[in-house]
Amino acid sequence: MSHAFLEIEGLSKRYLAANHGEGLTVFEHINFGIEKGEFVCVIGHSGCGKSTILNVLAGLDDASDGVVIMNGKEVAGPSLDRGVIFQNYSLLPWLSAMKNVAFGVQARWPTWSKDKLHEHSLKYLDLVGLKDAAHRKPSELSGGMRQRVSIARAFATQPQLLLMDEPFGALDALTRGVIQEELIKIWSESKQTVFMITHDVDEAILLSDRVLLMTNGPYARIAESVKISIPRPRNRNSIIHDPGYYKIRNHLVDFLVSRSKELSGAAGEEVRETTFVDPAIEDDDPLETDKALAKTGS
Numbered sequence: 170m171s172h173a174f175l176e177i178e179g180l181s182k183r184y185l186a187a188n189h190g191e192g193l194t195v196f197e198h199i200n201f202g203i204e205k206g207e208f209v210c211v212i213g214h215s216g217c218g219k220s221t222i223l224n225v226l227a228g229l230d231d232a233s234d235g236v237v238i239m240n241g242k243e244v245a246g247p248s249l250d251r252g253v254i255f256q257n258y259s260l261l262p263w264l265s266a267m268k269n270v271a272f273g274v275q276a277r278w279p280t281w282s283k284d285k286l287h288e289h290s291l292k293y294l295d296l297v298g299l300k301d302a303a304h305r306k307p308s309e310l311s312g313g314m315r316q317r318v319s320i321a322r323a324f325a326t327q328p329q330l331l332l333m334d335e336p337f338g339a340l341d342a343l344t345r346g347v348i349q350e351e352l353i354k355i356w357s358e359s360k361q362t363v364f365m366i367t368h369d370v371d372e373a374i375l376l377s378d379r380v381l382l383m384t385n386g387p388y389a390r391i392a393e394s395v396k397i398s399i400p401r402p403r404n405r406n407s408i409i410h411d412p413g414y415y416k417i418r419n420h421l422v423d424f425l426v427s428r429s430k431e432l433s434g435a436a437g438e439e440v441r442e443t444t445f446v447d448p449a450i451e452d453d454d455p456l457e458t459d460k461a462l463a464k465t466g467s
């Protein structure tokens with residue numbers, strides 16, 4: 170029996186009235202665990218159910234079957250213990266960057282003095298490079314700056330679990346790179362547990378301890394869990410020189426291009442666990458795949 174910090178067991182989502190009344194099973198048999206402090210990314214094609222899973226973890230949507238257990242307690246409804254960063258920034262437009270952050274902080278620690286709220290919120294705005302823009306409203310900020318405010322807000326409330334739904338999807342590549350590095354910095358200080366959706370394979374490798382691979386829907390499932398063993402600290406420029414980088418990258422791209430489709434609809438609840446051993450450490454067998462089908466977290 171697994172005792173991960175976050176446990177997802179037998180999750181499925183069905184829409185009974187969809188498909189002209191035939192019903193639609195978006196995904197089923199979703200099983201995985203996340204350890205405390207772990208950074209886990211999920212990748213899979215559009216429509217396979219990633220956002221739905223994230224919303225279920227947040228307590229914003231209900232699964233048709235299965236349970237989500239965090240810290241031994243079943244997730245039912247939203248909570249300040251779980252912070253969410255959506256793709257569309259979702260800031261309050263009439264409040265400054267500072268007040269957008271402080272709003273969440275105050276909800277979390279209602280007894281804090283104004284000075285303490287201010288100091289704490291500013292610390293997080295500073296971590297994402299926005300100290301000087303703290304007084305500006307969202308309409309006076311660029312898309313990248315707005316997304317930084319939402320990252321600062323989410324981290325400032327120090328949730329036990331941070332859920333991010335393609336947080337950088339709308340940003341240009343340069344801005345995305347800068348914010349990814351800010352995210353790594355802030356995460357390595359806070360050691361929060363993160364579950365993040367991305368379409369970007371390089372982003373997944375840069376950020377994750379583990380990448381979950383979802384097959385195409387309907388009847389999508391998590392087919393594989395790939396451990397990213399590239400040592401930290403990582404940054405965009407140096408990571409591509411890691412001897413294991415392209416092996417992992419090719420493996421993930423190959424999944425998206427062919428295996429996500431080949432495996433789609435295939436029965437099974439097992440999650441294959443794959444580990445790439447860094448060839449710099451063990452050069453006799455650079456790719457070690459655990460072919461024994463092992464259920465994650467059990």
Ligand SMILES: Nc1ncnc2c1ncn2[C@@H]1O[C@H](COP(=O)(O)OP(=O)(O)OP(=O)(O)O)[C@@H](O)[C@H]1O
Pocket residue numbers: 184187193195213214215216217218219220221222386
């Ligand atoms: N109310 C609904 N009725 C029927 N089907 C729905 C409903 N809401 C969502 N779906 C279906 O659920 C599936 C999963 O949606 P979800 O948003 O979770 O996908 P996703 O993996 O996040 O996709 P993307 O990468 O495009 O964001 C989609 O195929 C969608 O059509």
Ligand SMILES: [Mg+2]
Pocket residue numbers: 219220221334
């Ligand atoms: Mg989505």
